[in-house]
Each structure stands twice: as C-alpha cells, then as structure tokens.
Amino acid sequence: MIIMKFGGTSVGSPQRMHSLIGLIDNAEAKIVVLSAMSGTTNSLVEISQALYQKENDKAAILIDLLEKNYSNVIQELYTTESSVSKAKELLSIHFDYVRSFTRDLFTINEERAILAQGELISTALFQYLLEEKKVQSVLLPALNFMRMNENSEPDMGFISENLRLELAKHPSESLFITQGYISRNDFGEIDNLKRGGSDYTATIIGAAIGAEEIQIWTDIDGMHNNDPRFVNKTFPIAKLTFDEAAELAYFGAKILHPTCILPAKSQNIPVRLLNTMQPEALGTLISSENQTEGFRAVAAKDGITTINIKSGRMLLAYGFLRAVFEVFERYKKPIDMIATSEVAVSLTVDNTDDLENILVELNEFGIVNVETNLSIVSIVGLFPAEKPGYAGAIFDALRSIPVRMISYGGSENNISVLVETKIKKDTLLALNKGLFQLD
Numbered sequence: 263m264i265i266m267k268f269g270g271t272s273v274g275s276p277q278r279m280h281s282l283i284g285l286i287d288n289a290e291a292k293i294v295v296l297s298a299m300s301g302t303t304n305s306l307v308e309i310s311q312a313l314y315q316k317e318n319d320k321a322a323i324l325i326d327l328l329e330k331n332y333s334n335v336i337q338e339l340y341t342t343e344s345s346v347s348k349a350k351e352l353l354s355i356h357f358d359y360v361r362s363f364t365r366d367l368f369t370i371n372e373e374r375a376i377l378a379q380g381e382l383i384s385t386a387l388f389q390y391l392l393e394e395k396k397v398q399s400v401l402l403p404a405l406n407f408m409r410m411n412e413n414s415e416p417d418m419g420f421i422s423e424n425l426r427l428e429l430a431k432h433p434s435e436s437l438f439i440t441q442g443y444i445s446r447n448d449f450g451e452i453d454n455l456k457r458g459g460s461d462y463t464a465t466i467i468g469a470a471i472g473a474e475e476i477q478i479w480t481d482i483d484g485m486h487n488n489d490p491r492f493v494n495k496t497f498p499i500a501k502l503t504f505d506e507a508a509e510l511a512y513f514g515a516k517i518l519h520p521t522c523i524l525p526a527k528s529q530n531i532p533v534r535l536l537n538t539m540q541p542e543a544l545g546t547l548i549s550s551e552n553q554t555e556g557f558r559a560v561a562a563k564d565g566i567t568t569i570n571i572k573s574g575r576m577l578l579a580y581g582f583l584r585a586v587f588e589v590f591e592r593y594k595k596p597i598d599m600i601a602t603s604e605v606a607v608s609l610t611v612d613n614t615d616d617l618e619n620i621l622v623e624l625n626e627f628g629i630v631n632v633e634t635n636l637s638i639v640s641i642v643g644l645f646p647a648e649k650p651g652y653a654g655a656i657f658d659a660l661r662s663i664p665v666r667m668i669s670y671g672g673s674e675n676n677i678s679v680l681v682e683t684k685i686k687k688d689t690l691l692a693l694n695k696g697l698f699q700l701d
C-alpha cells in the first residue's frame with residue numbers, strides 16, 4: 263500500500279481533478295489524501311473571523327460567494343446530469359451547515375467544524391467524479407480514524423486500529439480516498455492538524471498502516487536547494503535524510519508541513535516529493551539512507567523575534583539559563599536559536615503571543631531587549647564535527663552580510679544564522695553563490 267497526498271492546487275479546478283485521475287488510476291493499492299480546493303480553507307478562515315466578530319452579514323456574503331464558486335465547479339466537473347445533481351445536493355448540505363452558524367453562538371468548536379468543510383467537500387466531489395468515470399474507489403471518512411491526543415499529537419494506536427477496521431470493510435478494493443487536515447481531538451470533537459496539515463495526515467496514515475511509501479504531490483519537482491521564491495537558480499535535491507528534511511521543513515521550506523517527517527521517520531517509511539505537473543520528474547526522496555557529507559539546501563524562516571537578557575547575575579552562576587527557559591516553558595513557547603556569552607543570553611521565538619507577559623517575568627533577571635523582523639536562515643546538510651571547512655565556507659559566503667546570531671554544533675545537520683528580514687534575500691543569494699556556485 264502506498265499513500266499519495268495531493269494539495270489544494272492539485273484539486274484546485276475541474277481540469278486538475280480530471281488530470282489527477284491519470285495519476286491514481288492504476289493497479290497499485292493506495293490511499294489518496296486530498297486537501298481542500300485551493301483558496302477554500304482561506305475563505306473558511308475568513309468566514310469564521312467574520313462570525314467571531316459578529317459580522318454575520320459579511321459572513322453570509324462570503325458563504326454565498328464560496329457556494330457560488332462551487333456551483334460553477336460542479337457544472338464543469340461532471341458530464342452527467344445525475345453527478346451534477348448529486349453534487350448539488352452535497353453542496354447544499356455542507357453550505358446549509360456552514361450557514362447555520364450565522365444564527366447561533368460562535369466558539370472555537372464551531373470554527374473547527376467550519377474549517378473541516380473544505381476537505382469534506384473536495385473528497386466527496388472527487389469521489390463522485392471517480393464514480394462517473396467508473397473508477398472503482400472508496401471514500402474513507404478521516405473523522406472515523408484520525409485522532410489527536412491531549413498533547414495534540416497523533417494517537418497512533420487509535421488511528422492504526424480504526425483505519426485498519428475501515429480498510430477491512432473493503433477487502434477487495436485497492437483505491438481509497440480520504441480527507442487530509444481534519445481529525446478528531448482528545449474529546450472526540452472535530453479538529454484539524456493546523457494549516458498545511460494534509461501532509462501530516464499522509465505521513466500519519468502511512469505510519470499507521472506501515473505503508474511502503476508516502477508520496478507528497480505538489481506543484482514543484484521536489485525540495486529545492488534554495489527558496490525558488492527569492493532565488494532564480496535552484497535545483498531539486500534528489501535525496502534527503504529524514505533529519506535533513508525535518509530541519510528544512512521546520513526552518514522554512516514551504517513544500518512540507520514542519521512536523522510531517524516525524525511519523526515517517528519513526529516507522530522508517532520513505533517519503534517522496536513529486537510534481538503533478540511533471541509526474542515523470544524524480545523529485546526528492548526522503549529516507550534513512552546514509553547521506554554523503556556536504557551542503558544540501560538552505561531555507562529561511564521569517565517572523566523571528568529575538569529576546570536578549572543581559573544580567574550580572576549570570577556571571578559564573580549556574581541555574582540562570584534554567585530559570586530563563588522555565589519562563590518560556592510555562593508559556594509553552596518553543597525557542598528556535600540560542601546564543602550565550604558570559605553575561606548575556608539571546609534567544610529567538612517565532613511568534614509573539616504572550617510576549618508581554620514573558621517580558622515582565624524576564625525583566626526580573628536583568629536588562630531585556632527585544633528585536634523583531636528577523637529571519638533564521640538555515641543551512642542544512644551533513645557536516646561531520648571532525649571535518650574542517652564547513653564553517654569557513656559559510657562565513658566566506660556571508661562575507662558582506664551582517665549576521666545577528668549564529669547557531670553551530672547543535673546537530674551535524676544544521677547551521678543557522680539570524681539576519682534582518684530585509685536582507686534575507688541577499689543572504690539566500692550569497693549562500694547560493696558561495697555554497698552551490700550558483701550565481
């Protein structure tokens with residue numbers, strides 16, 4: 263069994279849905295994970311925001327607009343009248359449901375229910391298309407088996423058991439369709455895996471059933487050595503280790519959801535990144551296979567804030583860092599980079615929720631300074647600690663870049679530098695030239 267995940271643009275129009283069939287209609291047993299049609303989740307977020315703000319008229323207009331789009335989609339998507347009328351019925355059920363929230367109290371639970379509609383609709387419409395085309399397939403409701411625990415981590419035991427039960431109901435079938443992104447939480451309520459979470463669904467499902475391979479299909483021919491949005495000359499990386507891919511996804515490579523590598527790594531299931539527009543391209547294979555040393559890729563993560571704490575109490579003291587970190591732990595705030603000197607420590611966070619409260623507590627320790635609009639640029643690859651030259655090559659490449667902070671030695675897979683976001687592009691270009699000889 264393999265898992266094939268297709269994102270929003272791959273199901274983003276009737277034409278794209280039609281071409282998807284060519285990629286999945288073959289003898290290989292598979293579970294196909296679909297996102298919502300592109301733009302839908304954004305619209306549902308907007309609708310929810312309007313409802314939170316009690317702008318119910320605005321929400322109603324947005325809902326009508328989205329429904330209209332879908333009415334157009336189904337006219338184009340199907341050739342038979344019976345498919346169109348089935349799809350109309352489906353849309354009216356989902357949109358009446360969304361509309362019902364304009365008449366009642368709106369809380370986070372209603373929001374999650376609204377956000378789930380995009381994937382429920384895309385998978386149902388696609389299933390109808392397969393039926394019309396006489397392609398034998400089964401729609402598996404993700405809400406029957408996807409479940410997160412109290413720490414918002416996948417409840418693998420539950421998922422594995424219940425997914426296997428669902429599959430066992432159809433022993434002679436080989437093509438299954440299911441929703442990405444949506445899940446139940448610890449209370450059994452409808453929830454989701456956060457934006458971009460369909461990749462995570464695919465790797466969780468792959469791990470839960472011990473799939474042979476997990477394929478993430480997007481619009482680019484794999485993970486590139488640099489960010490193609492800022493740098494012209496980039497190339498796809500043929501092979502990555504799980505650790506390298508996890509670092510790249512976490513530090514800004516938009517092609518993969520940051521935590522989606524974990525389930526695949528835990529069960530050692532290869533993940534292949536492929537391109538729907540160019541299915542024959544090799545893409546990127548992510549596996550546990552040994553990697554040659556060297557630079558693999560750079561990626562950047564924006565929206566970084568640094569907090570610098572300078573304190574006489576740190577000098578020759580112990581327990582200071584623990585006290586500082588405890589503040590962040592209490593606010594459940596992950597720290598990305600740290601740098602210390604004998605009397606000061608700098609650390610970075612990627613969101614500023616609760617920052618005011620954190621700063622009040624940190625002020626107890628010394629003088630606190632905050633800087634915003636920074637980016638972490640991560641250089642990922644395999645840099646064995648005993649080998650000279652890697653730091654040298656990076657510093658050489660960054661000769662003309664003002665670097666704010668450096669993290670080296672935390673792992674053999676990542677060297678990160680912090681720069682002002684306004685010079686991120688220059689930094690990516692400088693590294694492309696210095697490390698990959700691409701000018």
Ligand code: ASP
Nearest residue numbers: 297303443457458459460
């Ligand atoms: N539809 C969801 C989103 O737009 C999940 C996904 O596409 O991966 O974030």
Ligand code: MG
Nearest residue numbers: 269458461517
């Ligand atoms: Mg995505």
